[in-house]
C-alpha cells in the first residue's frame with residue numbers, strides 16, 4: 167500500500183529469513199507509486215496481530231488517540247482454521263483515506279517506524295505471496311509472488327516492454343520487492359479443476375506454464391489465442407485430464423467468438439460507470455473530465471460499439487494484451503475461488519470488459535486510437551470489476567467449450 171519498501175527492509179523485520187522466490191521477471195522492477203491509491207476507498211482490513219504490532223511501535227502518549235475507533239468486524243473468522251480475525255480502522259479519515267496516509271500520499275507508519283510496524287496487508291499489497299506447498303512455514307519451500315493487476319504500478323510493469331512474459335527465481339534478500347513479503351506468506355490453497363477434480367500443484371504448474379508459453383508464441387491473433395486457451399481448458403475440465411492439457415489451434419472458434427461477443431456487451435452501462443468511478447483512484451495517466459463524469463461514463467459505456475470498431479480494434483496493443491493474459495493465467499492460484507475453471511473463466515470476462523472500457527475511454531477522452539495509458543486503465547478497471555463477482559458467477563457464465571472433433575478420416 168502506501169508503504170514503499172526500501173532495499174534492506176528485510177533486516178528491519180522480525181524473524182526475517184531468506185526464502186527462494188519465484189516471480190514474474192517484469193515485477194522484479196516493481197515499485198510502489200506512493201500515491202495512496204490502495205490506502206483509501208475501502209475498509210482496509212487489518213488483523214488483530216497487525217494492530218498489536220502497530221500499537222507497540224506508537225509512543226504511549228499517542229497510542230490511544232491514534233488507534234481510537236478501531237472495531238472488530240468479523241469475529242466469525244475465529245472459528246475458521248487458517249483464517250485470522252480482521253479488524254478495520256473505523257472510521258478512516260473523513261476523506262475516506264487510511265488515517266495514516268500523509269499529505270504526499272506516503273504512509274506515516276512506514277516513514278516513522280519502518281515496515282516492521284506495518285500491517286501485513288500493507289507490506290504485501292499488491293503482492294499475494296503463496297508458498298509452493300501447503301505449509302508456508304517450511305523454509306525450503308519456495309514462495310511465489312503474484313501481483314494484483316488493479317495496481318497501476320503492476321500495469322506499468324506489464325506494459326514496460328514487448329518481451330515474452332517469463333518467470334524467474336531468486337533469493338528473497340536479493341530482490342527488493344520480495345524481501346519483506348516472504349514474511350507474510352500463505353500456504354498454497356487446495357485447488358480443484360471444476361469443484362470435483364482436485365489438481366495437484368505440479369499439474370497446475372505445468373498447465374499454466376503451457377498457457378504462458380502459448381501467450382508468448384501463439385501465431386494467431388489475441389482473440390485466437392484466448393479462444394484456443396479456453397477450448398483447451400474446456401477439454402481438460404470435461405475429461406478431467408489435466409496432464410493432457412495443450413493449447414492447440416482450433417479449427418472452428420465460432421462458439422467462443424459468439425460467447426465473447428455476448429460477454430463484451432453483457433453489463434449495464436450504469437453499473438460499469440459506477441465501477442469506474444470507484445476505480446478511478448488508481449488512474450493517474452489518463453486525464454478524466456471532472457464535470458458529470460459518472461453520467462458521461464454511462465453514455466460512453468452504452469455507445470462503445472463504433473468507437474471499438476474505429477479506435478480500438480485496428481490498434482489493439484497486442485504485446486500488452488499477451489503479457490496481460492500470461493500474467494493473469496499464471497497468477498490465478500491466488501484467486502479466492504480455488505476452483506480453477508472459475509478463475510480461468512473470469513479471464514475471458516475481464517478481457518472482454520477491458521476492450522469495451524478501451525472503446526468507452528477513447529470516446530470519453532476524444533482519442534482517435536487506443537494508447538497504452540487507456541489500455542492499462544481499462545485492464546485495471548476490468549479486473550477491479552470482476553474481482554467482486556468471481557465467487558458469485560453462475561456456472562453457465564463460464565466459457566467452457568469443448569472443441570468439435572475434426573471429422574474422422576474416411
Ligand code: SF4
Pocket residue numbers: 167168169204205210264265266267268272273274275276284285288
Ligand atoms: S497503514 Fe500505511 S500502508 Fe497501510 S493502509 Fe494505512 S497508510 Fe496505507
